[in-house]
Amino acid sequence: MSHDHHGAAHLLGDDVPAVLLLGRPNAGKSSVYNRLTGADAKVGNFPGVTVDILSADLRLPSPAPAVRVLDLPGVYSLDVALDPGTDEGVARAFLDRVIADGTRAVVVQVLDASQLAAGLGLTRELLARPLPLLVVLTQRDVLASEGRALSVEAVEAALGVPVVAVNARDPGSRDAMLAAIAALVQGAHRPAERPAPAWDAAALAARAIRDADVVGAEALRRRARTDQLDRALLHPVAGPVIFLGLMVGLFAAVYAVADPVSTALDAAVQGLGGLAARPLGRGLLGSFVTDGLLGGAGTVLAFLPQIVILTAAMELLDASGYLARGAFLIDGALRPFGLGGRAFVPMLTAHACAVPAIAATRILRDPRERLTVILVLPLLTCSARIPTYGLVLAAFFSGRPVLQAALFVALYLAGLAAAVLVSLVLRRSATKGRRLPLVLEMPAYRSPDLRAVARACYVAGKRFVRDVGTVILVCGAALWVLLHVPAPGAPADPHPTGASAMERSVGAAVGRALEPVTRPLGFDWRINVGLLGSFGARELMVGTLGVISGIEDADERPGPLATRLRTAQDAHGRPRYTARTGVALLVFFVFACQCMSTLAAIRRETRSWRWVIFVTVYTYALAWVAAFVASRVAGLLGLG
Numbered sequence: 050m051s052h053d054h055h056g057a058a059h060l061l062g063d064d065v066p067a068v069l070l071l072g073r074p075n076a077g078k079s080s081v082y083n084r085l086t087g088a089d090a091k092v093g094n095f096p097g098v099t100v101d102i103l104s105a106d107l108r109l110p111s112p113a114p115a116v117r118v119l120d121l122p123g124v125y126s127l128d129v130a131l132d133p134g135t136d137e138g139v140a141r142a143f144l145d146r147v148i149a150d151g152t153r154a155v156v157v158q159v160l161d162a163s164q165l166a167a168g169l170g171l172t173r174e175l176l177a178r179p180l181p182l183l184v185v186l187t188q189r190d191v192l193a194s195e196g197r198a199l200s201v202e203a204v205e206a207a208l209g210v211p212v213v214a215v216n217a218r219d220p221g222s223r224d225a226m227l228a229a230i231a232a233l234v235q236g237a238h239r240p241a242e243r244p245a246p247a248w249d250a251a252a253l254a255a256r257a258i259r260d261a262d263v264v265g266a267e268a269l270r271r272r273a274r275t276d277q278l279d280r281a282l283l284h285p286v287a288g289p290v291i292f293l294g295l296m297v298g299l300f301a302a303v304y305a306v307a308d309p310v311s312t313a314l315d316a317a318v319q320g321l322g323g324l325a326a327r328p329l330g331r332g333l334l335g336s337f338v339t340d341g342l343l344g345g346a347g348t349v350l351a352f353l354p355q356i357v358i359l360t361a362a363m364e365l366l367d368a369s370g371y372l373a374r375g376a377f378l379i380d381g382a383l384r385p386f387g388l389g390g391r392a393f394v395p396m397l398t399a400h401a402c403a404v405p406a407i408a409a410t411r412i413l414r415d416p417r418e419r420l421t422v423i424l425v426l427p428l429l430t431c432s433a434r435i436p437t438y439g440l441v442l443a444a445f446f447s448g449r450p451v452l453q454a455a456l457f458v459a460l461y462l463a464g465l466a467a468a469v470l471v472s473l474v475l476r477r478s479a480t481k482g483r484r485l486p487l488v489l490e491m492p493a494y495r496s497p498d499l500r501a502v503a504r505a506c507y508v509a510g511k512r513f514v515r516d517v518g519t520v521i522l523v524c525g526a527a528l529w530v531l532l533h534v535p536a537p538g539a540p541a542d543p544h545p546t547g548a549s550a551m552e553r554s555v556g557a558a559v560g561r562a563l564e565p566v567t568r569p570l571g572f573d574w575r576i577n578v579g580l581l582g583s584f585g586a587r588e589l590m591v592g593t594l595g596v597i598s599g600i601e602d603a604d605e606r607p608g609p610l611a612t613r614l615r616t617a618q619d620a621h622g623r624p625r626y627t628a629r630t631g632v633a634l635l636v637f638f639v640f641a642c643q644c645m646s647t648l649a650a651i652r653r654e655t656r657s658w659r660w661v662i663f664v665t666v667y668t669y670a671l672a673w674v675a676a677f678v679a680s681r682v683a684g685l686l687g688l689g
Contacts, residue, residue, distance in 0.1 A: 065106070065117045066234050067152055071140065071175065072159035073168055074123030075373065077187035081159050081215070082120040084223050102143065113231035119143075122411070127174045139411065148179060155181040155233045157226075162186040162199055162214065166254035172208065173250075181233050185226060186214040192258065203257040207248045275494055282371070288378050299362050310354040353513055356432050360509040361502055363400075368497035372397065386473040392422050396468065399429040400461070407650040421475045423654055425468040427642040427668055430461045432509075433587035437638050440591050443611035445631035456635070463639050467671070528582060528593055531556035551597070570637065570676045571630040583643045590638070628688040633680040641672035 072078040086105035103120040121140040147154050158175055160168040165186075175182050184204070192199050205212040213229045215222035282288055366372050379393040392413060399406035403426045410426075413419040430438075438460055442453045532551045536558035551557060559581065560574030567577055579593035591610070598613045617625040642648065642664055652661050 064153075066114060067147065067154035068107070068116045068118045068230055068234070069144065069147065069154055069156045069180075070118065070120045070159060071144070071156055071171070072123060073125055073161070073164075073171060076123070076159045076161040076164075076168060078120060078123065078159040081157075081185060081187065081226070082118065084215075085226060086118055102139070109227055109231040109234065113235050116230070116234060124171070126171065127178075144178070155183065155230070157183045157185055157230065159185050159187060161188050162258065163188045163191050165204075165258060166250045169248075169250035169253060176208070176210070181236075182210045183229055183233050184208060184210060184212045185229075186212060187216070189214045190216045197258055200257045200259075204253070207253050207256075278494060279374075282374055283377065288374075292375055292378050295366075299366075306354075306358055314353065353510060356435065356513045357506050357510045359400075359432060359435070360506050363397075364502040364505045365497050368495060368502065370494045383469070386469045386476070388418060388422065388469075388472055388476075392418065395422055395426060396429060396465075399426045399431060402431050402433070403427055403429065403644065403647045404650045407647070407654050410654065417476075420655065420660070421472050423651055424475060424660060424664055425472050427644070427647050427651075427664055428464050428468040428471065428640060430464040430639065431587070431644075432513075433644070434460075434638055436588050436591040437583075438635060440594070440611055440614070441631040441635050443609075444614040444626075445628040447611065447615070460635060460639055463636070467640060471667075471671075528556065528578070528589075531559075532578075532597065566673075569680075570633045570673070571627075571680055572634070573625070576630075576634065580637075580641075580643065584645055587638075587643050590643075629680055629683040632683040632688065633676040636679040637672045637676040639672070640668055640675050642668040 070078050070082055082103060082105075086107055102122070105118050106115060107118050108115050121143055122137065124137040124140040126137070127141050127144065144156075146152075156175055156178070158168075158172060160172065172182075172184065186199065186201065186204070189199060199214055201212050201214045211229050211233065213225050215226060282291060363372075366375075375393060375397075383392060392410075395406040395410045395413075406426050406429075407423055410419045410422050413422060438457060442456060446453050446456065532554045534555050535553050536555045556578050557574055560577035563577040563581075564572075564574055567573075567580075572580075575594065575597050578597065579590045582593045583590040594614065595610050598610060598617070614626055619625045648661050648665065651664055652658060655661075
């Protein structure tokens with residue numbers, strides 16, 4: 050089975066019939082795709098999850114030929130003029146290309162039966178296209194749990210096309226869909242022009258869905274429970290307060306719960322380094338293994354628990370259906386700043402990683418709003434910043450867990466506040482444009498699939514470990530080399546040590562060249578080297594400081610990196626770094642776009658270097674000013 054993410058020419062380049070999955074966001078389309086093909090596309094409760102075209106080859110029951118299933122991005126309408134860079138624009142352009150080229154294809158519309166009237170508008174538009182159509186009704190189990198019955202016959206009679214009702218989680222549903230698709234493919238021909246359907250969507254939905262003859266007590270309780278939850282969670286005043294409190298509690302818990310585990314992992318890495326140093330000694334080879342490899346990648350690896358716990362928390366909120374409600378709650382708060390509730394989805398995704406979040410902006414129908422969101426996403430705190438936050442908080446605010454958690458939450462809120470304020474400035478200047486109303490279905494409350502949550506955590510953890518084991522490991526090794534290679538013109542040292550050799554290295558020379566700019570922030574050449582390294586991967590800030598500290602403290606008993614930073618002294622015996630330095634570094638990391646991958650994603654989505662340069666300049670300027678102010682305020686507060 051093959052999976053592609055390329056253009057129409059590549060996906061439809063052979064004579065294999067195409068099965069095009071189309072549907073409104075959150076209709077269950079990705080679940081149907083996964084059930085049909087055995088793939089593992091991301092399934093979510095808000096639009097923008099499928100931001101590209103997924104494909105998989107599929108065998109149908111004999112004698113039907115093999116087909117290629119294409120999962121197109123979610124689309125509300127095919128008859129509205131749209132930016133070709135958006136999800137809906139991609140889906141419409143692909144469908145138009147299939148029709149224009151005469152490609153042998155059938156369309157499978159995935160329609161949420163619990164939102165039947167809303168989805169029939171897209172059905173009407175598909176019936177006007179010259180392609181065979183199959184309608185797959187999902188959420189049959191949701192209707193049943195609510196005490197409502199679905200008449201497939203009534204829908205089929207009104208539409209005049211085959212209709213199948215399924216539960217995407219039921220393995221038996223796959224056979225029903227395969228049989229219906231096979232029948233459609235075998236008789237696939239371009240249908241003649243069909244008259245405009247005469248049915249009324251609301252009336253058809255009323256006929257097709259009715260209360261069951263006997264409504265169970267559990268269904269009645271479920272309805273009442275849902276109504277009670279929505280009255281509280283969607284209340285115009287209490288709803289946003291609850292949502293904000295939940296988000297604050299979530300991020301505070303990430304730090305409070307994961308910190309002890311990270312401390313234990315850090316201690317284990319230090320212990321491993323000590324074991325490796327015994328047979329290797331403190332020569333170049335021993336230093337390379339303990340300082341360059343374990344000191345870099347191993348130190349970053351200690352922050353794996355924060356990544357996994359944050360992923361689990363967000364997946365649980367997503368799977369429950371609450372995040373979609375968050376979009377409605379946030380819509381009113383974002384509108385004064387020129388954004389809508391749909392912008393909440395990529396902005397939330399950016400708290401995991403800005404790169405997929407930038408791609409997720411394709412759900413925004415207004416091209417100017419989309420550009421605005423792309424330009425502010427780097428300000429939101431992604432998971433790659435967590436290692437640096439955790440290290441600095443542990444180094445300078447240890448023993449004060451309440452303060453640590455409060456600062457951790459404040460860093461997230463600072464990034465969000467900056468993104469919203471910058472979006473206000475952009476919408477009034479560089480990206481001025483229209484604002485479309487929010488259109489989004491409210492999914493039913495659901496019990497999270499714990500296996501799916503565990504799989505998401507596994508994928509996130511695996512990706513983090515892979516990055517640590519590849520990019521960060523290689524960069525840590527390269528940094529070790531740069532910290533041992535003497536800079537041109539460096540004076541010879543008659544009694545060289547690891548620390549003195551590093552002081553005369555190429556890496557140190559580069560870091561010192563930046564000190565005139567960063568000295569007002571309290572940064573020395575060591576932090577500067579970390580900032581340069583973290584441009585390739587934000588986690589490298591921690592890895593870089595781990596390598597430098599390991600080389601400088603080679604003759605001392607190794608300890609946690611946070612402790613070494615807190616106790617480090619300069620040549621005069623004074624603390625090299627203080628809490629004031631830590632505050633400035635945290636604030637700098639909140640605003641600076643320390644990520645090459647994010648800039649590459651901006652270039653890909655905007656197709657312009659202009660906006661890449663703009664993001665780089667404004668985020669670093671904002672980071673310097675904010676860090677300078679934070680450093681001065683910290684000094685006034687006596688953080689020294």
